[in-house]
Amino acid sequence: MTGTLIAPVIPSSAAARPARAPAAARTMPLAVPPALSRPPALGRDVVYGLARVDRSGRVADRAVTGALGWRGGDRLTLTAEAGVVVIRRDPSGLVTVPPRSCVPIPAALRHRCGLFPGDPVLLTAVPAEDTMTAYSLAVVDQALAALIPFPAREGGDR
Numbered sequence: 001m002t003g004t005l006i007a008p009v010i011p012s013s014a015a016a017r018p019a020r021a022p023a024a025a026r027t028m029p030l031a032v033p034p035a036l037s038r039p040p041a042l043g044r045d046v047v048y049g050l051a052r053v054d055r056s057g058r059v060a061d062r063a064v065t066g067a068l069g070w071r072g073g074d075r076l077t078l079t080a081e082a083g084v085v086v087i088r089r090d091p092s093g094l095v096t097v098p099p100r101s102c103v104p105i106p107a108a109l110r111h112r113c114g115l116f117p118g119d120p121v122l123l124t125a126v127p128a129e130d131t132m133t134a135y136s137l138a139v140v141d142q143a144l145a146a147l148i149p150f151p152a153r154e155g156g157d158r
Helices: 062-068 107-113 137-147
Strands: 047-052 075-081 084-089 120-126 131-136
Touching (some): 075 107
Antiparallel strands (some): 047 120, 075 084, 084 131
């Protein structure tokens, strides 16, 4: 049997990945913050930090993890929805804090929240609740826009 061979068609690895939309174009449903036993007083009971998701899905801010007292080896439980990851210290948790005191966010949760390597996240720690929350900036932007109108420039739009 003689004939011409047909070369196999194998897509490149870049073609297999979906194109990532710019952060400003992604819209996320407005997140509901985790329920706390009491509302925290700003500046005293909440510690804020800004971090970027690294290529392994870790986020770190020494002030935030230090306020919680989390150390390498502590076990965590993570839940996520609508651009918000809630992290709690839990002796039966499936995720362990590495020695470097960063928080690894599993790929499934990052995907659910639309978090990609390099994306900035707002971290909040509530030491009284032993809880950290990571908010995508898309969710923060939507929450701010829903509560506070962006001030218009003087003299109208230009």
